[in-house]
Amino acid sequence: MAYILKKGSQYCYLNSDGRVCKTQNIRQAKHFTKEEATAVLKRATKKLAGYEMVDLDATPKEKVAIKVKRKNFSAEDRVMVYNQYEGRCGICGEFVPFDEFTIDHVIPLSKGGTNALKNLQCACKICNALKQDSLSEDFLSKLEEIILYQMKTNYDEALWKKINTIRRRRRMARIKQNCGRILKKSLQNRRIHATIAKS
Numbered sequence: 623m624a625y626i627l628k629k630g631s632q633y634c635y636l637n638s639d640g641r642v643c644k645t646q647n648i649r650q651a652k653h654f655t656k657e658e659a660t661a662v663l664k665r666a667t668k669k670l671a672g673y674e675m676v677d678l679d680a681t682p683k684e685k686v687a688i689k690v691k692r693k694n695f696s697a698e699d700r701v702m703v704y705n706q707y708e709g710r711c712g713i714c715g716e717f718v719p720f721d722e723f724t725i726d727h728v729i730p731l732s733k734g735g736t737n738a739l740k741n742l743q744c745a746c747k748i749c750n751a752l753k754q755d756s757l758s759e760d761f762l763s764k765l766e767e768i769i770l771y772q773m774k775t776n777y778d779e780a781l782w783k784k785i786n787t788i789r790r791r792r793r794m795a796r797i798k799q800n801c802g803r804i805l806k807k808s809l810q811n812r813r814i815h816a817t818i819a820k821s
């Protein structure tokens with residue numbers, strides 16, 4: 623388990639002499655064990671006033687921020703991503719000329735994504751700018767909301783109602799499906815526990 627000491631966007635590290643220093647660069651933050659972090663906090667009470675211990679295993683976001691850096695993609699990487707999508711934007715499906723395409727992280731780095739090829743998609747500039755660092759499903763559901771709202775206010779309310787009903791049904795079906803899966807799993811677990819208890 624690793625801990626860092628932080629206060630807002632300030633992090634603690636030890637210089638080559640072992641002196642307590644501060645940095646705004648999370649990648650420079652020192653990874654301590656729990657005991658080390660406690661000792662450092664005690665040793666530099668004044669300097670580290672307001673600093674707190676953050677468990678990196680409990681906060682994946684911090685962990686990811688440290689581990690996965692945004693990459694400057696090489697020409698080779700770009701060709702691979704572009705070819706993987708045959709030059710089409712993975713979000714809107716439109717063809718994008720090679721000198722205009724951007725690389726989008728399907729799962730954003732800030733949400734645990736990596737720079738691996740399978741997490742990269744070809745995206746046109748507009749889609750990439752709109753999606754920013756949201757997850758694909760969140761982005762698509764936001765788009766759906768925008769379109770439906772705009773339809774309701776600017777176009778045909780009757781059509782909007784129809785689509786909204788379908789949408790609601792689809793959502794209910796999804797919830798039911800998920801509940802079914804959870805129920806099945808818990809029944810399975812109960813059966814396993816019962817078998818263990820019997821033996």
Ligand SMILES: [Zn+2]
Nearest residue numbers: 711714746749
């Ligand atoms: Zn697009």
